[in-house]
Amino acid sequence: xxxxxxxxxxxxxxxxxxxxxxxxxxxxxxxxxxxxxxxxxxxxxxxxxxxxxxxxxxxxxxxxxxxxxxxxxxxxxxxxxxxxxxxxxxxxxxxxxxxxxxxxxxxxxxxxxxxxxxxxxxxxxxxxxxxxxxxxxxxxxxxxxxxxxxxxxxxxxxxxxxxxxxxxxxxxxxxxxxxxxxxxxxxxxxxxxxxxxxxxxxxxxxxxxxxxxxxxxxxxxxxxxxxxxxxxxxxxxxxxxxxxxxxxxxxxxxxxxxxxxxxxxxxxxxxxxxxxxxxxxxxxxxxxxxxxxxxxxxxxxxxxxxxxxxxxxxxxxxxxxxxxxxxxxxxxxxxxxxxxxxxxxxxxxxxxxxxxxxxxxxxxxxxxxxxxxxxxxxxxxxxxxxxxxxxxxxxxxxxxxxxxxxxxxxxxxxxxxxxxxxxxxxxxxxxxxxx
Numbered sequence: 001x002x003x004x005x006x007x008x009x010x011x012x013x014x015x016x017x018x019x020x021x022x023x024x025x026x027x028x029x030x031x032x033x034x035x036x037x038x039x040x041x042x043x044x045x046x047x048x049x050x051x052x053x054x055x056x057x058x059x060x061x062x063x064x065x066x067x068x069x070x071x072x073x074x075x076x077x078x079x080x081x082x083x084x085x086x087x088x089x090x091x092x093x094x095x096x097x098x099x100x101x102x103x104x105x106x107x108x109x110x111x112x113x114x115x116x117x118x119x120x121x122x123x124x125x126x127x128x129x130x131x132x133x134x135x136x137x138x139x140x141x142x143x144x145x146x147x148x149x150x151x152x153x154x155x156x157x158x159x160x161x162x163x164x165x166x167x168x169x170x171x172x173x174x175x176x177x178x179x180x181x182x183x184x185x186x187x188x189x190x191x192x193x194x195x196x197x198x199x200x201x202x203x204x205x206x207x208x209x210x211x212x213x214x215x216x217x218x219x220x221x222x223x224x225x226x227x228x229x230x231x232x233x234x235x236x237x238x239x240x241x242x243x244x245x246x247x248x249x250x251x252x253x254x255x256x257x258x259x260x261x262x263x264x265x266x267x268x269x270x271x272x273x274x275x276x277x278x279x280x281x282x283x284x285x286x287x288x289x290x291x292x293x294x295x296x297x298x299x300x301x302x303x304x305x306x307x308x309x310x311x312x313x314x315x316x317x318x319x320x321x322x323x324x325x326x327x328x329x330x331x332x333x334x335x336x337x338x339x340x341x342x343x344x345x346x347x348x349x350x351x352x353x354x355x356x357x358x359x360x361x362x363x364x365x366x367x368x369x370x371x372x373x374x375x376x377x378x379x380x381x382x383x384x385x386x387x388x389x390x391x392x393x394x395x396x397x398x399x400x401x402x403x404x405x406x407x408x409x410x411x412x413x414x415x416x417x418x419x420x421x422x423x424x425x426x427x428x429x430x431x432x433x434x435x
Contacts, residue, residue, distance in 0.1 A: 049217050049288045055229050057187045058207035061086065063163070063180035065385045066189065066200065066208065067353045068106025068360035068374040072133065072162065075100045081385055085368075086203055088177035088342035089259045089313050090387070094121060095172040103163045103180075104133070106374050107358045110159050110182045111139075115152040117261050117341045119310065120173030122146050127153045129160030136164065146171065149263075149310075150341060176311065177261050177342035181230075184355065186210060191349045193254050197319070199348035200364035201387075204249050206231060208351070214277075214324075215246040215289045233340040243329040243338055246289060247345065248277070255320045257313065257346040258301050258327070263339050264310035266332035270299040271314060273322035294328070308332075313344070 063069050064086035074080035078093030080101050114127055124143040128136040139155040163180065191202055191209040204211045216227055218238040227233050235243040258271045278293040300322075301314035325345055331338055353360040357377050364370040368387030373380065 057185035060184050061179040062182045062184045065370050065372050066351045066362050070104050072102040072104040083178045089344050091174040093174050096169050099167045101165050108161045111155040113181045115179050116175040117177045118151050120146050122171035123169030126166040128164045130162040133162040188355050190352045193349040198366040199350050200362045200370040202349050205343040205345040210250040212248050214248050217244045235338040237336050246326045252323045255347045257315045259313035259344040260340050261342045264308050266308045268304045268330040269312050270328045271301040272297050272326040273300045273320050274324035277324050
């Protein structure tokens, strides 16, 4: 006769696991399964609203105008300059058939990986590197379907000054959030913001300027390292209403735009600004984020992706000044998992990049157009990059303008009297058209 022990589900073990491990309410567990279930109960409790480990330095993309990268040439690619603007929300249009783009990096660089978010694309892409733009070394070819959201190519630790992407597509669409990761980090950059609002666009969520991800909730515990280092947020299946990420920029920043590239599901994004981080002691006596602040705080920006396009952009009418920003996604229904591939928390500023004998200084008009000056052992070169004009040529993500007056939880945010949200002139992204 078996020993029988009735044990109640502590509430943290997924119901389907608990059901599989029980029979008519009577536990019939072997020691190994018992340990697994107890571990699954404990880990979420430890991770909930606890601070992420803060990396000493954060990898940054080496393929932007901010470190002197330019477009050497492109063929059959719409808005190829969006590849280097460091704005993950801007689309790069690709038609069916063959197309290519060649980037010139500011210096001979180690390349570990290349990635982008695919929207409806089907086919393959080949990555090649070159020291002089003449002799090319193929690194990897990756095939993908419209179901593949994130496309990533590995280059190991190959080196090159020129980087080429060759697409061969059976179905056209667009890509966003193009990144080339090498050995550069946020330590290579300094950002100075100007009182008149001029400068180059800077995505402070990408680490440039010293920004760090502090909290993510609910948290997929095994993904916290990639979230803190690379910025990709993988939220687990959860009964919680919101998916939240909290950022610390190290100092007060002037911010003009917020957005995300996320799972293509209907979702509402709300943005909150804080002067001081709302924290309290948890059951271990350690400081943890206090989510009760959201009960009374007013968002400084709100936008809804009603069609599930996978991209949103919220632009307040007046600049937000804050050190801490919380991004909250509210899916229209409880998805099995929700991923934020990239985040945009944008402001403008003069950016300096230093790496060995390479010096890059980038400024702009505060509207999106930039000018970079590159100095190295070979001399000095300057080039301008335009953002393409308009909201992605009429094919960008939905944009919401927010009336001034929404204040942060600590009483500071954007100035002005309270008002209603207004829909700016913007359009939903055009769905990819089969070619």
